[in-house]
Amino acid sequence: MTADTGYENPAPRKGFFTDTSVCIGCKACEVACKEWNLIPEDGLELTGMSYDNTVGLGADTWRHVAFIEQRKPLGGQESTASAASTVDLGMPAMPGAADRSEFRWLMASDVCKHCTEAACLDVCPTGALFRTEFDTVVVQEDICNGCGYCVPACPYGVIDQREDDGRVWKCTMCYDRVGDGMEPACAKACPTDSIQFGDLDELRERADERLAQLHDAGIDDARLYGRDPDDGVGGNGAFFLLLDEPEVYGFPPAPKVTTRDLPAMWRRAGLAAATLLTGLAATFLGRKR
Amino acid sequence: MTGPVRDGTDVRADATSPPERTAVVGARKRGRRGRRGEQPMVPDAEFTSYYGRPVLNKPTWHAGDIAGYLFLGGLAGASSILAAGAQLTGRRALARSCRVGALVGISGSLYALVHDLGRPARFLNMLRTVKPSSPMSVGTWILMAYGPAAGAAAVSDLTGLLPRAGRAATLGAAVVGPAVASYTAVLVADTAVPSWHEGHRELPFVFVGSAAAAAGGLGMIAAPVGEAGPARRAAVLGGVLELAAAKRMEAGMGLAAEPLRTGKAGRLMRAAKALTVTGALLGGVLGRKSRVASVLGGAAALAGSACTRFGVFHAGVASAEDPKYTVVPQREQLDRRGG
Numbered sequence A: 001m002t003a004d005t006g007y008e009n010p011a012p013r014k015g016f017f018t019d020t021s022v023c024i025g026c027k028a029c030e031v032a033c034k035e036w037n038l039i040p041e042d043g044l045e046l047t048g049m050s051y052d053n054t055v056g057l058g059a060d061t062w063r064h065v066a067f068i069e070q071r072k073p074l075g076g077q078e079s080t081a082s083a084a085s086t087v088d089l090g091m092p093a094m095p096g097a098a099d100r101s102e103f104r105w106l107m108a109s110d111v112c113k114h115c116t117e118a119a120c121l122d123v124c125p126t127g128a129l130f131r132t133e134f135d136t137v138v139v140q141e142d143i144c145n146g147c148g149y150c151v152p153a154c155p156y157g158v159i160d161q162r163e164d165d166g167r168v169w170k171c172t173m174c175y176d177r178v179g180d181g182m183e184p185a186c187a188k189a190c191p192t193d194s195i196q197f198g199d200l201d202e203l204r205e206r207a208d209e210r211l212a213q214l215h216d217a218g219i220d221d222a223r224l225y226g227r228d229p230d231d232g233v234g235g236n237g238a239f240f241l242l243l244d245e246p247e248v249y250g251f252p253p254a255p256k257v258t259t260r261d262l263p264a265m266w267r268r269a270g271l272a273a274a275t276l277l278t279g280l281a282a283t284f285l286g287r288k289r
Numbered sequence B: 001m002t003g004p005v006r007d008g009t010d011v012r013a014d015a016t017s018p019p020e021r022t023a024v025v026g027a028r029k030r031g032r033r034g035r036r037g038e039q040p041m042v043p044d045a046e047f048t049s050y051y052g053r054p055v056l057n058k059p060t061w062h063a064g065d066i067a068g069y070l071f072l073g074g075l076a077g078a079s080s081i082l083a084a085g086a087q088l089t090g091r092r093a094l095a096r097s098c099r100v101g102a103l104v105g106i107s108g109s110l111y112a113l114v115h116d117l118g119r120p121a122r123f124l125n126m127l128r129t130v131k132p133s134s135p136m137s138v139g140t141w142i143l144m145a146y147g148p149a150a151g152a153a154a155v156s157d158l159t160g161l162l163p164r165a166g167r168a169a170t171l172g173a174a175v176v177g178p179a180v181a182s183y184t185a186v187l188v189a190d191t192a193v194p195s196w197h198e199g200h201r202e203l204p205f206v207f208v209g210s211a212a213a214a215a216g217g218l219g220m221i222a223a224p225v226g227e228a229g230p231a232r233r234a235a236v237l238g239g240v241l242e243l244a245a246a247k248r249m250e251a252g253m254g255l256a257a258e259p260l261r262t263g264k265a266g267r268l269m270r271a272a273k274a275l276t277v278t279g280a281l282l283g284g285v286l287g288r289k290s291r292v293a294s295v296l297g298g299a300a301a302l303a304g305s306a307c308t309r310f311g312v313f314h315a316g317v318a319s320a321e322d323p324k325y326t327v328v329p330q331r332e333q334l335d336r337r338g339g
């Protein structure tokens, strides 16, 4: 929450709304992110995972476009695509085109969620991870000592350690650009506005409208992910419109910041410590040897 | 583009259908998988993932460093308590061996911690802040309080210098020792790693039990049979606590218990059980009469404690590497909430 960040006159919280229903899988965001943030190359392998050779987020991948091929009709596809409504370009007809609508391609550009309750930030022992005046979560490279605690803490598998460097890296929501009044590189580069940057409140309204629009159009699978401030991480600064279950895209279906359990965990640890002390003290009672 | 647009949306219908070929379905349903002769306790669940890729980024920690740290920290913390008890009851040899054991343990711990950092030279950055929300920050400050006390206790004992300060340091280390032994459970449990987090209620008890068994083992090896009574009882009590807590923990973890029973972690946990029981019986019972049994039992107890820590460590890593352990419980939770 902005109120908790300690800034005196916080700017409105900034965020990303990634509307995957208009993503065309061009990976302009991946490229723009790498270029702007000077992220090193991290392997050039062909994975066989559809068009995805980036695999997932990590120290050297701050935007990752997922590609999912499914035997499901595309929402709206069965609709008005009749001969009458298309212009005949004189292209050769594809045999059997009629029964090929049972296929859809989902594409989604993943990024750090800039959690409201960010586990990575909570567990960072040096204060290298901090919350900016835009309510985003950023690593200070000059402080991080590479303890790696944030890596398993992140419920989304976002932040990771760069091996030859030792420190952890992740999306900064282009802190440098945003500070200068520019939008992040990925949003700037996205040709379909699948990635939208702006004030989070406004993005949430826009997302709600878009969702209603898709539901009206009969695309019942459409849902928002990370939009809800009451979810396990207090909502995401970077949230998504998805066309299938989150896990299909590699997202955790119900992520939770474990810091919420911390008071309970400390109580149990305290109890265990007391048990150890009294138990070992008891070994000295009674017998002389 | 003149793609037909459905009223009010810009979801375009494809004018040309996708090419005819067998699509690789990304959202793979995975069913039962063979597991080299081991029977999973929980039947494999059907679930969806992105090409079977993990949801989490697995811990970057090295087993030798961090599991080693969990073991040595526990050994040190519990040894300090035994040292204080021995000091108060006039068991000088036991006190000395426990003080030295604590110093060696904590030194090894610190070395492992620093060694595991991506930037070891920046270790001191840990001290630029006190962060209650970070178990690692809290732990660092616990170690800062404990280390000097444990060190002073051992050095004073070995050199004979400042005996009164040494005795006070021994007591001080015994006060902080339990925290050193138990906080590491919170350290690993406060992560998204299923097999660490799901055990968070019982893990501190597993760890302090394991710590007591290790310290008992050390005492049985280093102190003469006549003074090692408390060490023997520590090995027995600690072993019982560890095994009972581990059992309870696994029972409450659901699917996340599976990695503790399979693969490398499963082998380590089974070895831990066997070694801990051996240590308790051999050292705790036969060790009352025999020095040889004491030493062998002590070694078994120490090894058992180490296996527990490595087992828990590897189970966590395995649970982070397989999306199943993240997706299935969360999906179940959502479905429960939904209907």
Ligand code: SF4
Pocket (backbone or CB within 6 Å): A112, A113, A114, A115, A118, A119, A120, A121, A137, A153, A154, A155, A156, A157, A158, A159, A170
């Ligand atoms: S998604 Fe992960 S890395 Fe990003 S803010 Fe949340 S916890 Fe931190």
